[in-house]
Amino acid sequence: MAKARKKQEYTTEKVLDSLNETAYKAENFFERHSKIIIGVLGALALVAIGYFVYLKTVLEPKSEKAFTEMVQADEFFKQDSVLLALKGSPGSFQGYEQIVDEYGSTKGGNIARYKAGIAYYQLGDYASAVSMLEKFSSDDEILTAQKNGMIGNALVESKKEKEALSYYVKAAEGTNVEAIQTLYYTKAGKLAIQLGQNADAQKYFQILADNYPNAGNGEVEKFLERLKYATGGNGK
Template sequence: MATYKKRGFKPKTKEEKEHYVEEHSTTAEVFNTLDEKATKTEEWVVKNQKYIFSVIGIIALVVLGYLGYNEFVQKPKQTEAMNEMFQAKKYFNDALTGTEKDSLFNLALNGGEGKYGMIDIAKEYGNTKAGNLAKYYAGMSYLHMRDYEKAVSYLSDFSSDEDI
């Protein structure tokens, strides 16, 4: 009498079950493939561990350097520039509403009473927002004084996120 596999064949012993699952299960196949790839990845990470940590360290230093620069260099410079610009801005506003416009615009541009003018602030703090704003005020002062070449020079250096 011949033997054949019946439908719904189920192995009886534990070893037969494990062998059957290994040969016929697609899930087991997928897990075996994943295990192999994970092992290769782990080996690669162990092999290149120094380089990986070096890159992570460099990225961390760059980020911390950028944040430190903004917090400890750029913000104090911005505050200092805004404080320096107060008197020059007052001269500029007085020139717009006053009668002695030329002398007030000159004071706004060149400073007075020991304070910086817009030109000095634009040069000294040009990479801050206040320095950028000083370029605008200097350009507008020259425009009101009808010195168009200098006005264009300062206004072209001014940049803004908003439309004017």
């Protein structure tokens, strides 16, 4: 018993000694490298402060400038002067392209990117529309859904139906807004039929029938009936 107690005390002392030694080494390390550690921490703090200053003094003002520049372009876009809205007028105002080039890293520049994509689409430059829209990003699920839907439209116009289908599905799945889901699940369903993917088409129309019984003023039910007949009721 006495031996066990002595062994336990010895073990405890060893643990305490080890902890003390570790603490001593840590203190000693800090003392020896305090300047480096403080320097690193200081540098990190400066980076954080620098980014905050950059955000407030550069990015945010640039974003506001982008929105200001966009006002004139938006007016021409509303008047169907799409090319002018996209290209701008040298010495007068900047178009969406120039705003993207100059302010692309800001929120305003990002919105200009979306509008430029729509302008390219309306002008029939579908490749540029896809490229521009793919670079647009947003936390807004409706804008993101519309972006994916427009990419799908541009790909269809470019005879890339298989690629377009996935974008229609992403657009429909990206939000619970009835109008958007109805539009893009319907587009996806019709395109899937065109591609001979009847089972997928049936799935998309069935989602609409389950969630929005009146979707498409009865059009959805008509497609489902045709698909059930075409697949023998088994979705093949």
